[in-house]
Amino acid sequence: MGSYLSDRWEQILSASWQHFSLVAQCLILATVIAIAIAAFCYQNKTLSGIANSVSAVGLTIPSFALIGLMIAPLGFGVAPAVTVVTFYCLLPILRNALVGLSGVDRSLVEAARGIGMSRVATFFRVELPLAWPVILAGMRVSAQMTMGVAAVSAYVLGPGLGSFIFSGLSRLGGANSFESVVTGVVAVVVIALILDGLLVLLGRLTTSRGIRV
């Protein structure tokens, strides 16, 4: 195991970085999309309901099935991986954004409008900051969940640590196949913990001390 690691140190680091950056970038993209959708829906009960149902149904669809569906239109490689990871990132964040935004006290919004803030300014300076901790919680769920999805996406030649798992699987019984799989699994756990830690840190830095729990 030791020699396996020291021989492929750079390869492991680069795959870990790819895995991390795939999830992190998709997470950011998904957050922006989710907030945009939530901003559009949260004041309307019907739209919120639909968004919630779509989110629930989406989470039920197995990731491997969605990856399979994406191969036909997008081919192999980075494109299907990014699409699928973003999709699964989106759902928990969307749900939490809806909960967070609709949970903002309406009297605060009225107060902001009352002192002359525009509708847009109210959203960005009052509602979004207050809903932020809930949205961030959704981001943490998404990050942990999509670490595994990203690993599966290596099946369609997506980037990241999944390749260690699949290469070990394809050479089962061969030299270093076991080491390869263990490396992939452990590295995913490690970067999942790192990303979660970073998100907690982000929460500390971006959440107003007035509403921190």
Next chain:
Amino acid sequence: MSNSSKITGATILLENVTKSYGSKKPAVNQLTLEIPAGQTVMFVGPSGCGKTTTLKMINRLIEPTSGRIVINGEDVTKMNGDDLRRRIGYVIQAGGLLPHLTVGANVGLVPKMLKWDKERIRQRTDELLDLVSLDPEIYRDRYPKQLSGGQQQRVGVARALAADPPVLLMDEPFGAVDPITRQRLQEELIHVQAELHKTIVFVTHDFDEAVKLGDWIVIFNEGGKIEQYGTPEQILAHPANEFVEDFIGSGAGLKQLGLARVRDVRMRQLPTVDLGEDAAAAANRLTEAHAIRGVVLDQHDRPVGWISRRHLEKMSTVVLPDEKGVPTVGESSTLDDALDTMLVAGSSEAAVTGARGRYRGVITVNTVIRAIEGLSHEAVEEVSVPVGHNTGAIPVATTAENGVITYEMAEDDQQKEDEWLTSANREWSETDRQKWENYSSLDPAEDVVGEDPNLKGSGSERA
């Protein structure tokens, strides 16, 4: 149930009971306490004084570290806790109803555990719901969340009474309801107790509640130390020490309003005038009685308004001069409630009504104020206080043939109690007798407390 004079309660004796958690100061230390059968004993004291711990040691939800608990002559300290608890009613704040069971199922829980047959449980459930003023037809199959807080609390009481336990433990049961509902629940409990005569141990942090409901009050201090054990009248009139005084707070006289009932004070009799009768005749009656005003009654003798002689002179048959109505209080209301009613109505007098709202007389603010003055000097009947101390001395309990336990107090305890009683009397005899005499020599025709208000009797007459 129908025999209202029968005491169904049991005597409870805590003997030298201590509860300690680890090495900390004991929550309850060497407590010896006798709770007489069929009486309501209130545990009051600041939070953390051990009153709740003491209560829970009676049904052994909290196991005492040492000492023993005797109920109706039977040492229950070592018996199976679950069996013990099935024989003791237990009521907690908000009723503690199980939300996944219907009201009926909640009430029937203990009988079901005692393996009563279905029909008997159903009958008992309906009977109890009826007792706590909930129509079984409407409420039996509802779920607790469909009930108001007060109704849930009533079901909680009904559930505790289900297996007809001799003892009812109540742990701040009315703490979570609004003041108006609380007042109604308290009155209902008084009625239920008048009917059932259980031994009730009731924990509260509200001294007024203790005065209103209790036959006896135990005032606890930290560590389960008994500061005073006596009737509400005794404690209000003669607080044992500074701690009790502080706990009662100022206005002990006012608190005694919660003890006295309207029927216990002398009411004024105003001439009555019937709606629709000849106005001249009515005016004559007022003149004969030297009264400026009279009370107008409707055909059911219910007071509906005031009327003056001048009004009557202007009309031929009696009609209501205005639509203001008249503040009324029931004759079994407390003076506290009466004062409240008058203050709220902005009136210095209120009509007192009896059964079916019939007119009984008039009570005035003056009457109440005189009553307050009188009450604080009211002679406290020398009743023998049940045992309650923390000295660790255990009275020797001897069970007589009839199952009644008698206690021989340790000598020094007897002495202490005698001292307490005599010192109380001595204090009373010095300055207060003068005032008492002044007060009792007042002209009884005025708005004063009657010659023999005998207020201490009210505790046992609350029906």
Next chain:
Amino acid sequence: MSATTSEKTADLTAGSSWKALVIQPIALAVILGLMVWWLFAADLTETERITLDPGYLWGLTLQHLKLTAVSALFVLITAIPLGILLTRRPFRGVSGLFMALANIGQAAPIVGLIVLFAFWMGFGTPAAMVTLVAYAFLPVLKNTMVGLDAVDARLIEAARGMGMSALTVLWKVELPLAVPVMLAGIRTALVLLVGSATLATFIDGGGLGLLITTGVNLALDRVLIFGSLLVAVFALIIDWIARVVEYLATPKGL
């Protein structure tokens, strides 16, 4: 990490109105109907016809169902008793440690775990099932513990005060009141199981995932899409059944 999983659980457990319970199966039936119609109407090649043979599809579906159901059963009979045990007083101390370990385990990618178990136990269904049980264990364990912990302590005391024994309190009070939370955890676990069971194909564990790998390996786009859709529909059907059970089993007074 502990917060993460509980929120994840919460995420997947939005309550279901009866409306959603009616719409979901109708929509699924329509989609399934269209798929069956296409299967018979489409002009399939020889290989496609073999892989999409209805009897074969039915066999794969049954395999998938068996994988899901058997592992779910194992999860239930292990995780629920353990959850009850860990909330009893003598074991409360170790429950934190247990949860921390389980949470870290949950961060491991299931596709990696399934391969590791295959190294250990050999290829085939047993290894797949063991992985699935290990993976779906946490939501059920966690929700059992959360549900039991959330039962109002005063209610338990009231029940004890009436003379119920500890066992009766557990059976008559704690478990019924914890049922909604526990059911939500079970549904989450089922959804995880159905999805993860698609990966069993990598270690020859069977199931509908085989359609996807076959589609990819043989470059049969139509098989790939049909297989993926079938897996998705199957997952949603299981989810719907779980929702119905959840709806019916929740005590009425809650």
